[in-house]
Amino acid sequence: GAGVSQTPSNKVTEKGKYVELRCDPISGHTALYWYRQSLGQGPEFLIYFQGTGAADDSGLPNDRFFAVRPEGSVSTLKIQRTERGDSAVYLCASSISGSNEQYFGPGTRLTVT
Amino acid sequence: QKEVEQDPGPLSVPEGAIVSLNCTYSNSAFQYFMWYRQYSRKGPELLMYTYSSGNKEDGRFTAQVDKSSKYISLFIRDSQPSDSATYLCAMRTTGTASKLTFGTGTRLQVTL
Numbered sequence: 001g002a003g004v005s006q007t008p009s010n011k012v013t014e015k016g017k018y019v020e021l022r023c024d025p026i027s028g029h030t031a032l033y034w035y036r037q038s039l040g041q042g043p044e045f046l047i048y049f050q051g052t053g054a055a056d057d058s059g060l061p062n063d064r065f066f067a068v069r070p071e072g073s074v075s076t077l078k079i080q081r082t083e084r085g086d087s088a089v090y091l092c093a094s095s096i097s098g099s100n101e102q103y104f105g106p107g108t109r110l111t112v113t
Numbered sequence: 114q115k116e117v118e119q120d121p122g123p124l125s126v127p128e129g130a131i132v133s134l135n136c137t138y139s140n141s142a143f144q145y146f147m148w149y150r151q152y153s154r155k156g157p158e159l160l161m162y163t164y165s166s167g168n169k170e171d172g173r174f175t176a177q178v179d180k181s182s183k184y185i186s187l188f189i190r191d192s193q194p195s196d197s198a199t200y201l202c203a204m205r206t207t208g209t210a211s212k213l214t215f216g217t218g219t220r221l222q223v224t225l
Contacts, residue, residue, distance in 0.1 A: 040218075
């Protein structure tokens, strides 16, 4: 079956602009995670959804970052007033609730100029 | 200090060698330990996970966890050029919060 998909694969934006990153999880996976991976680093947790609700958003760095999952499937990560420090690969993962097996998408590479 | 420490490498070994990759951690609440493989410009791929202390084997891969030392290892036997990738350790606590805490990753190069 299809894995986790993320769009766009690459996004270049200017400082101060608004961006939306989309994640399509594996069908039937109720848990969805967003991570951010900077160059040479491991992924860092941002937010975790169980169904439609954010069960843990402790990793969001500030209030410029927001994520939604209105129907419990597709999720969108929204970044307002982008800064150059937001440049990174944004990874989405999904899993069956309670499972240790998180399946990652290929990521969206965000570059803020 | 990071919760999970991992030597970034790079680590270069000849084909057929045994590879040892390691992580240390500071949070004694971590109970689940994972190893992911990440090829360039791809998402991480789960190789295996273990719960608490002990060993787990899957083909050429063996994962070890020593909770008393807060030290985990991944061994790769008969390494192949296709094993060349970045290997990330990750771990989490029990409970409903399922977020993973990752190491920085070790870049492995297996040469012919």
